[in-house]
Amino acid sequence: MFNVRKVTDDLFWVGGNDRRLALFENIHPLYHGVSYNAYVLLDEKTVLFDTADWAVGRQFIENVQHVLNGRPLDYLVINHVEPDHAASIQEILLRWPKVKIITTPKAVILLHQFGYPLSAGQTEEVREGDTRTFGKHTVTFAAAPMVHWPEAMVTFDTTNGVLFSADAFGSFRSLDGKLFADEFDFDGEWLDDARRYYTNIVGKYGPQVQALLKKAADKIGLDNIRYICPLHGPVWRKDIGYIVDKYLHWSSYEPEEKGVMIVYASMYGNTENAAEALASKLADRGILNTRLYDVSSTHVSYLISDLFRYSHLVLASVTYNLGIFPPMHNFLADMKALNLQKRTVALVENGSWAPRSGALMREELEKLKNMNILDDGMTLASSLQEQNLPDLEALADAIAASLAQ
Template sequence: MHQYRGVTNDIFWVGGSDRRLTLFEHIHPLHHGVSYNSYLLLDEKTVLFDTADWAVGRQFIENVTAVLNGRSLDCLVLDHVEPDHAAALEEVLLRWPEVTLITTAKAVQFLNQFGFQISPDRVDTVKEGDERTFGRHTVVFLTAPMVHWPEVMVSYDKTDRVLFSADAFGTFRALDGKLFADEFDFERDFLEEARRYYANIVGKFGPQVQALLKKAAGLDIQYICPLHGPVWRRDIPWFLDKYAHWSAYEPEEKGLVVVYASMYGNTEQAAELLCAKLAHRGVTNTRLYDVSTTHVSTLIAEIFQYSHLVLAAVTYNLGLFPPVHALLEDMKALNVQKRTCAILENGSWAIRSGALAKEKLAELKDMTLLEPTVTVTSALSQSSGADLDALADALAASLQA
């Protein structure tokens, strides 16, 4: 049974939500599913913007068929050819064999690599600033390379002032029968998943996102239609501001993420005591996470949100505890920068975790190391407790500045 929604009088959402997938890209946990969005324009010509993942393929085809209501499909705009958006392409070509593909040259290369056999005479290759008119609607195509693949473009409908934004402005989480961001309590239900999506999927490519934001600033955008998550028709500047912070690697707010690695509970106790000492000093915007039980995608998203980070790391086999090492590698891969960091180390002999953590942090851009480094030898003692007080003082001063 079809289930589509109108975005404007002429544009319809024809995607679907997947609640069975547990790992996005087989890496990132999905706690509430994900949507795969596609949009269909009805004009003198009919135009489909992207397809969908096979997981929602039946729903997608039913939706497109219902909206077309017997009309042919004239054009298919492929803004992004990653398989979660282009997987149903072959089904579209089989059902509507006269359709013309509108996409970038790089996208055609990738489609060939994925095994799609598409005749060149069925492809209309576009580049930056090209326009196509489909009747009442004129669409301009803007390249957005590395947001987050090199072939990506976005499409702007000048008539209804709709930005089809590909993977930009997307978010994890299924749509639950709704469509627009203002139909949810977005800050409660979606913001955390939007941040986690951005930080882990697009986060590495901040400069490229900044370039897209500059292009968007020159457009009169009344709707943002991403390939994942809800459609925006209200409060668009608020969400653009989130992207401005994330893509510039600026924290959204002053606050502290404490990530600890603890084998027998002693480092955990030290990390929790540090948070207690901060609360006593009036600093309560803190988050405490066990690196061994918290997925790294959540940790990365929290680090994107807050200004300060404490790594409480036990020494393991004369090195960094492996999940801490993995977190630091992810931070580097996703271009985390401009944070204030402090170190709490622990070990029973040859304590090296602090020095090794500092070496990894030194590989990141514009990171400020806050002293003192706290050293716990096996378990908390009076001397390490005094060092925790000194670090709590330094963190409170920095956070309250």
């Protein structure tokens, strides 16, 4: 049975929601599902913007058929060829073999690599600034390389102000019957999922996102964008400046807010105890915007997400085999892989006979850009003792002073 939503008078959401998928890209946990968005435009010509993951393929096809209502499908615009959006292309080709595919030259290469049976002349390659008219609607295309694949583009409908933004402005989480961001309590329900999606999927490519945002401002004009239709998550039709501002912060690696994220690696609870004690000392100083995480039991996608949120980070790690505790080492590697920068960091190390994790964590952090590593750190010998309290107080004072700047 079809399940569609109307975006504008002649534009329809024809996607689907997947609540069975446990790991997005087989790595990021999904506790609230994910949507795969696609859109059909009914003009003199009919246009499908992207397809969907095969997990929702049956629903997607029924939705497209319902909206077309017997009309042929004239065009398929492919903004992004990643399989969670392109897996149903072959089914579209089987059902509407005369459809013309509009996409980038690099996308055509990837379509062949994925083995889609494209007939000669079936693809129409477009480049930056090209336009196509489907009747009363005229669209223009803008390249979006490495946001977050090299073939990606976005499509802007100059007639009604709809931006088909590919993976930009997307989010984890299923839509649950709703479609528009203003139909949710976005701050309360969605912001964490949107941030976790951006930081882990697109986060490495901040400069490319900045370039795309500048292109949108200069060539389209942000005031001309009335709708943002991403490939995951809700459609934006109100307060578009809100989500654009979030992307400006995330893509420039500027923290959203002042606060302290304490991530600890503890084998038997002693390093955890020190992290808890530090959080209490910060609370004594009126610093309440803090979060504590056990690096061993928290999926790294959540750590990365909050790291993009908060201005300050404390890493507290036991020494393990004369190195950094492996889950903490992995977290540092992910920070580097996702280009994290512009944070203030304090270090706490623990070790029963040769504490070295602090110096080794500093070495890893120094590989990142624009990181401020506080000189005030703390070394523990097995556990937090009375003699460590002055160092604990000094560390809390240094973090508080830094937050006050």
